[in-house]
Amino acid sequence: MLKILDRYIIKTFFGPFFFIFSVLFFIFIVNIIWVQLGQFMGKGLSTLQIIKLLFYLGVSVVSMVLPLTILLASIMTFGEFGERYELAAMKAAGISLTRVMMPLLGVTTIMAVMLYFFSNNIIPDFQRKAKNMLFNIAQTKPALNFTPGQFIDQIPGNMVKFDKIYGENAENIEGVFVHKKATSYDNQQTIVAKKGKFVPAVNKNYLKLVLYDGYVYEDNFAGKGENVRLKQPDQAIKFDSLTSHFDISEIINKAIEEEKITDDYRFQTFRELNKTIDKTKKENNKFFTNVNNDVLSQTNSVINYMDTKQNRAKAKPKQLLKLDTVKSEKKLEIISNAYTRLDNLKSTLEGKNNEMDPSIKYYGKVVIYQQRIVTYSFTCIIFFLIGASLGSIIRKGGMGLPVIIAIVIFIIFYVINVGIENVAWSGKINPYLAAWVPNIILFPFGVWMTYKALTDSQLFDAEKYKALFKPLTKLFVKNKEHKRYQ
DSSP: OHHHHHHHHHHHHHHHHHHHHHHHHHHHHHHHHHHHGGGTTTTTOOHHHHHHHHHHHHGGGHHHHHHHHHHHHHHHHHHHHHHTTHHHHHHHTTOOHHHHHHHHHHHHHHHHHHHHHIIIIIHHHHHHHHHHHHHHHHHHOGGGGOOTTSOBOOSTTEEEEEEEEESTTSOEEEEEEEEEOOOTTSOEEEEEEEEEEEEOOSSTTEEEEEEEEEEEEEEOOTTSOHHHHHHSOOEEEEEEEEEEEEEOHHHHHHHHHHHTTTOOGGGOOHHHHHHHHHHHHHHHHHHHHHHHHHHHHHHHHHHHHHHHHTTOSSOOTTOOOOOTTSOHHHHHHHHHHHHHHHHHHHHHHHHHHHHHHHHHHHHHHHHHHHHHHHHHHHHHHHHHHHHHHHHHHHOOOTTSHHHHHHHHHHHHHHHHHHHHHHHHHTTSSOHHHHHHHHHHHHHHHHHHHHHHHHTTOOTTOHHHHHHHSHHHHHTTSOOOOOGGGO
């Protein structure tokens, strides 16, 4: 009997679960599309390439989608049980709410374990594929950065504009304008053509452009006087076909540097991240030691200067400078130099602080990323406790009230998550603790909600709250006599 009931409960849970997971995954993917798609649409990538790239980037959202799905599905499942009086029937048959929750708690635990392995082994691999694909796009399709009708300076040393870009790989162009950025000692050159075409170059560090039916306007009087320039006009050379090569190695190298394609903590598993954290900690300690030594050295320099000017052998802490015996001009000079050195010390401290911030932020990012591989799995279990309890209390199924409650809880979780993350990046809180703070806050709430559900609490009963505030409302509301007695 109980096995049949367990199968029924699990079957009822997975109905809304798959639907909600699909909807939420689509919503999160759309969010990525809004951020990323504008960089690639209409710029040479096929539909399959765009879908593949978005899929690689979107796999990482599973770690956020699964906990929210469990929360919403559990609220809907137990809400429907309560709305159809199935929970009441189960309790009448001697089956407690704890026993009803056990099969789904087991399913949720299995999902939490699966999420850990998914986040630890699969997501890093897809992150690596996404970054490599972005790098390959930058390397083989530099024309991606061109926008029709706009002046673009992506090609080093040149300003270009294309009125129209089309073709399967965005290789065909119309209305070409290319202006060479030259110094006062170089010849100014502008190329105008009706049509053109991007052609693969032998050397990938160069962009090959073949232009048709145009003119080359060139100024051959660089560095010469204004009189010479006025006497002779600029040269204009007409061409039927012109091949130009542009050095784009700077673009490719910049893309490599920005993406860090060979070394990124998001490509690593939990164990590999331990090594990265240890390495980062050692580098930070070494850096902080050097900063401390530099600041102490400069501070001592200021103290020694002031000591020397006051003819004292050693610096005596907490002792005021005695300038009584020094001439007024000399006093001003000493004070002015002391303030200058103190300003330099202040500038040094601000500079060192700016240098330290990226190191602290990077360390916090790595630690939080590693811990979230584990914390999101525990979030699944906590969200189930909250969702199952809320569903059994509100006794409402469907997509109405459960969705609103789930969104409110998730927003609270997300705000805590992001807020404490920013605090950890600034070094004001331990990043290990920061990664667990959302769970630490929500877990007691989940336990309390479970207790309320087990004790049949009327947590959302409006009449209960009206009765609670009735003595207060009586003070502001006048009792009306019955019409019969008026």
